[in-house]
Amino acid sequence: MNIIPSESELNQAFDAIQGIRIPKIPDAVLALKQELLKQEPNMSDIGQILASDPALSGIALKIINSGKYGLSREIQSISQAAVLLGLNVIQEIILLSALKQAMGQSSPFQTYIWKSSQAIAMGAKALAISVEGVSPESAFLAGLFQNVGALLLDKKYENYSMQYLESLANPITCLKLEEEQYNTNHATISFLLAKHWRLPEKVGISIYHSHAETCLGLDDPEIKGLIAILKICENSTSHILDSGLKFTPEGTKAVANSYLELALDTDAIKEMNYELRQVSN
Numbered sequence: 001m002n003i004i005p006s007e008s009e010l011n012q013a014f015d016a017i018q019g020i021r022i023p024k025i026p027d028a029v030l031a032l033k034q035e036l037l038k039q040e041p042n043m044s045d046i047g048q049i050l051a052s053d054p055a056l057s058g059i060a061l062k063i064i065n066s067g068k069y070g071l072s073r074e075i076q077s078i079s080q081a082a083v084l085l086g087l088n089v090i091q092e093i094i095l096l097s098a099l100k101q102a103m104g105q106s107s108p109f110q111t112y113i114w115k116s117s118q119a120i121a122m123g124a125k126a127l128a129i130s131v132e133g134v135s136p137e138s139a140f141l142a143g144l145f146q147n148v149g150a151l152l153l154d155k156k157y158e159n160y161s162m163q164y165l166e167s168l169a170n171p172i173t174c175l176k177l178e179e180e181q182y183n184t185n186h187a188t189i190s191f192l193l194a195k196h197w198r199l200p201e202k203v204g205i206s207i208y209h210s211h212a213e214t215c216l217g218l219d220d221p222e223i224k225g226l227i228a229i230l231k232i233c234e235n236s237t238s239h240i241l242d243s244g245l246k247f248t249p250e251g252t253k254a255v256a257n258s259y260l261e262l263a264l265d266t267d268a269i270k271e272m273n274y275e276l277r278q279v280s281n
Helices: 007-016 027-036 043-051 054-064 078-085 087-103 108-128 136-145 148-156 160-166 174-182 186-196 201-208 221-241 249-262 266-280
Strands: none
Touching (some): 108 148, 108 221, 136 186, 136 221, 221 266
């Protein structure tokens, strides 16, 4: 088992999406990353980063003024919103918005992938809190980027979206079908994009293996935990978005093994499902 895609796999992935622009990291994301790397990030500077992008500042104000925060008055200051939201939430907002702007959300399939990606990211973050050795921030990133490769393949191939949706019931063999038709798969392309956006290496590796039947050959407990989390959250999200979806035995077995591996308690599963439904509905 390759821990990361081989040079041959990466070349095939590049060839498959030749002519499709791989979105670059927006300036706001780079600026935020640089600020967060400081020992003491400056909230005023972070507020200015948010304010520099109308879409980002609009999302920040919408979230802070939602019922979730229960504030007695409406917040209109971006700097104040930044302080109240906190660094982790701000980072999630910027990544989510930037990726959405870069990849587009104009077709029904793009809308489906974005809704699914947001749900998986939030569910993965919630689950990771109960999994020792797995960072909730890494789980969020892995969930958000897990299936973005499907958007790039959709831009290149006319019938890809139909094939992707039809293969949801077969989360393991779906990549084999893509390999046969496109000489690559969306997990490898998602790995490429995660690397291009400078995400942590373990996040990219977990994305690459998120549809693997087994984790044999992977020794890092955090990577194995991330993979199991992604399988559980994608399974649950697919059920929420399509209540009539019936998984084949391969999908049911993969998810059952993931639950066993993580030994999740009832409260963790309830919290995951709550987060999934908040975004999916």
